[in-house]
Amino acid sequence: MSKHLRITLVKSLIGVAEKHRRVVAGLGLRxxxxxxxxxxxxxxRGMVNKVPYLLRWEELS
Known part of the structure; x- marks a missing residue:
């Protein structure tokens, strides 16, 4: 069975760089x-590592 990540947006996107907003949108977070x-x-993982200050994530099995 493959591993999954549960990714949660924990900070607002107000004042965040446009590239970082696109990364968050690419992850499917609204x-x-x-x-x-x-x-x-x-x-x-690369997308999560670009914006770690906005996200919380955990590994699921």
Whole structure:
């Protein structure tokens, strides 16, 4: 079974750089406290690592 990540947007996007907003949108997050589950791939990890100050994430098995 493949691993998943639960990713939650914990900070507002007000005042955030446009590139960072696009990364958050690419993850499928729309508003504060919105959570999504994504496969744990290098691409998703890279996106999470671009904006760690906006997100909270946990590994699911």
């Amino acid at each position: 508003h504060t406290h919105h959570s999504v589950e994504r496969l744990d791939t290098p691409e998703i």
